[in-house]
Amino acid sequence: MGWIAQVKWPIIIKKIFFTYFVNRYRIDLTESVIEKAWDFKTLDDLFTRKLKSQARTVAESIIVHPCDSQLTFFEKIEENFYIQVKKVPYQIARLVKPFSANGYINGRVGVYYLCPTDYHRVHSPVDGYVTQIAYIPGAYWPVNYWSTKNIDHLFYKNERVLFEIQTPRGPLVLIMVGAINVGKISTPLWPELQNSIQKKSVPDVLNFEKPISINKGQELGIFHLGSTVVMCYSEEFTIKSGLLDKPQPLDLVKLGQGYEGIGIP
Numbered sequence: 001m002g003w004i005a006q007v008k009w010p011i012i013i014k015k016i017f018f019t020y021f022v023n024r025y026r027i028d029l030t031e032s033v034i035e036k037a038w039d040f041k042t043l044d045d046l047f048t049r050k051l052k053s054q055a056r057t058v059a060e061s062i063i064v065h066p067c068d069s070q071l072t073f074f075e076k077i078e079e080n081f082y083i084q085v086k087k088v089p090y091q092i093a094r095l096v097k098p099f100s101a102n103g104y105i106n107g108r109v110g111v112y113y114l115c116p117t118d119y120h121r122v123h124s125p126v127d128g129y130v131t132q133i134a135y136i137p138g139a140y141w142p143v144n145y146w147s148t149k150n151i152d153h154l155f156y157k158n159e160r161v162l163f164e165i166q167t168p169r170g171p172l173v174l175i176m177v178g179a180i181n182v183g184k185i186s187t188p189l190w191p192e193l194q195n196s197i198q199k200k201s202v203p204d205v206l207n208f209e210k211p212i213s214i215n216k217g218q219e220l221g222i223f224h225l226g227s228t229v230v231m232c233y234s235e236e237f238t239i240k241s242g243l244l245d246k247p248q249p250l251d252l253v254k255l256g257q258g259y260e261g262i263g264i265p
Helices: 011-024 043-047 092-096 145-150 191-199 235-241
Strands: 069-076 108-113 121-123 128-136 160-167 170-177 204-214 219-223 228-233
Touching: 011 043, 092 170, 092 228, 160 219, 170 219, 170 235, 228 235
Parallel strands: none
Antiparallel strands: 069 108, 108 228, 121 219, 128 160, 128 204, 160 170, 170 228
């Protein structure tokens, strides 16, 4: 699917093929800047479509959901935690590597699954500063139900882009996990990564000498087709934001929707 998504098809093919995709995955183009499926140049452009400014409202709460998706997991970070299946333990130090994991035990971790229906841009869940971005090369296993049940440590193995965000309430890490059909993860904060990501075979880290100010709801990255976001909140942030005693329901969520039970700054 990766190369097919980049092909610029003739209009007659797009009217059939792209319209099929829109109907098959029930994509709502009325909220897209481009409303007709065949007006997109490529299938990738369709999946990475921009939304109209009024399509999403960013809540006033301290934390908002970073993307349109299914929240499939939200639990306490312990020495071993299980974001896939039981008997497949994860450790926070390995999950957020190469960033520091100090202070993340007793924090919270959430997993968001994006399906083809969803808007494929990922936004900041908080106001803060991006201090580092890391690229980790890896495999392209699918992140569907079968894979999460059968491929151990999937979120260690697949390609990833990590954002370290500092806030007055403490740090957090947002992880974009690549998957099958995702030939590229791009970010406006590191434009060069988009053109070289498929050529990289070793990890790479971009440290900002002057951290980049980021607003809640501001775009961080783009999945070219679909995948998963993993949110890791430090213990300090968990306590100061009010997340400590606020379990989040596992449900469909929208970008900008406030976390349940979390107040206004």
